[in-house]
Amino acid sequence: MEIKDFKTIEPVRFDNEVAKGIAGRVLIGKADGAPNFCMRLFEIAPGGHTPRHTHDWEHEMFYHSGQGEVYGNGQWNPVGPGSAVFVKPGEEHQVRNTGTEPLMLLCLVPSGAPEL
Amino acid sequence: MEIKDFKTIEPVRFDNEVAKGIAGRVLIGKADGAPNFCMRLFEIAPGGHTPRHTHDWEHEMFYHSGQGEVYGNGQWNPVGPGSAVFVKPGEEHQVRNTGTEPLMLLCLVPSGAPEL
Numbered sequence: 001m002e003i004k005d006f007k008t009i010e011p012v013r014f015d016n017e018v019a020k021g022i023a024g025r026v027l028i029g030k031a032d033g034a035p036n037f038c039m040r041l042f043e044i045a046p047g048g049h050t051p052r053h054t055h056d057w058e059h060e061m062f063y064h065s066g067q068g069e070v071y072g073n074g075q076w077n078p079v080g081p082g083s084a085v086f087v088k089p090g091e092e093h094q095v096r097n098t099g100t101e102p103l104m105l106l107c108l109v110p111s112g113a114p115e116l
Numbered sequence: 117m118e119i120k121d122f123k124t125i126e127p128v129r130f131d132n133e134v135a136k137g138i139a140g141r142v143l144i145g146k147a148d149g150a151p152n153f154c155m156r157l158f159e160i161a162p163g164g165h166t167p168r169h170t171h172d173w174e175h176e177m178f179y180h181s182g183q184g185e186v187y188g189n190g191q192w193n194p195v196g197p198g199s200a201v202f203v204k205p206g207e208e209h210q211v212r213n214t215g216t217e218p219l220m221l222l223c224l225v226p227s228g229a230p231e232l
Contacts, residue, residue, distance in 0.1 A: 001188030001209065002202040003195065027200035028176045036226040037153040039176045039200060060144045060155045062222055064180060064197075072117030079119065081180075084143035084155060086118040093117065106178055108224060110152040 002032055006041050012116050021048020021097070027106075029115045037108050038115050044068065044095065044103040052094035057113040059087035062106045067099030079105075118148055122157050128232050137164020137213070140232045143222075153224050154231050160184065160211065160219040168210035173229040175203035178222045183215030195221075 004027065011023035022044055029038040044050070044066075052071060061070075063083040069076040070085055071094040079085065079095075087093045097103035109115070120143065127139035138160055145154040160166070160182075168187060177186075179199040185192040186201055187210040195201065195211075203209045213219035225231070 001186070001193075001204065001207050003186065003188070003193050004200045006198045006200060027178065028202045032202050033204065034176065034202060035174060035205070037176065037224065039178065039224070041178075041200075058151060060150065060153065060224070062143065062155065062157075062178070062180075064178075070117070070119065072119070077117075077119050082122045084120045084122060084157075086144045086148050086150060088117065088149065089151070091117050106222065108153065108155070108176070 011043065018051045019049070021045030022050060024116045026115050030111070035111065037110050038113070039106060039108050040116065042105050042107055044097040046097050046100050049096035050094055052092065054090055054092045055113070056089050057110050058089050059085070059093070060108045061085040061087070064104040064106060066097060066101045066103035068095060068097045068103040070095050127159065134167045137161030138166060142231050145231045146227070151227065153226050154229070155222060155224050156232065158221050158223055160213040162213050162216050165212035166210055168208065170206055170208045171229070172205050173226050174205050175201070175209070176224045177201040177203070180220040180222060182213060182217045182219035184211060184213045184219040186211050
């Protein structure tokens with residue numbers, strides 16, 4: 001068993017026009033021997049956003065803290081603590097922080113997808 | 117894309133000597149078309165606990181709120197908001213709420229394992 005506080009993991013930062021104000025952490029992945037799927041935590045700064053994109057694998061997201069919106073089904077949708085979002089393979093999606101605190105969300109992907 | 121607030125999902129309750137004070141919800145699973153893994157949220161009441169058991173599949177857990185302990189590696193270990201726990205296939209494990217608020221944790225399993 002491995003037990004980690006996310007804050008002990010050094011984040012990888014993305015900060016450009018496509019991915020703005022993002023800190024990403026792999027909480028559980030290949031390096032831990034995870035056989036089937038990978039747990040990542042993303043911290044999006046106020047005003048920040050992920051890329052708008054599509055890919056062949058799914059996302060299973062859970063929103064831990066902060067306030068934001070997820071783009072999907074052709075519109076922006078509000079999300080906050082306790083929201084679960086399933087992005088099916090091939091669906092266009094994007095996440096942005098619309099609040100004043102960091103937006104923290106888990107985003108899990110199957111093994112074989114890029115971990116970060 | 118599917119977006120749900122966990123509170124809109126009716127929980128399945130477990131309350132006996134083996135699994136005490138547990139409310140389980142499948143947030144994203146087979147019924148949603150999830151192809152590779154299943155996201156469940158467990159709410160453990162103060163004084164409650166999950167079974168101590170082992171099985172052939174892994175868990176990837178993330179602790180959302182409340183205070184508790186997870187049994188693993190032969191001892192009880194403290195967990196709280198922001199803790200990530202990887203339970204490898206075959207590892208004995210158990211979770212208990214040691215606080216005064218509900219202990220809320222995500223616990224993901226690969227497709228093929230029981231969803232609840």
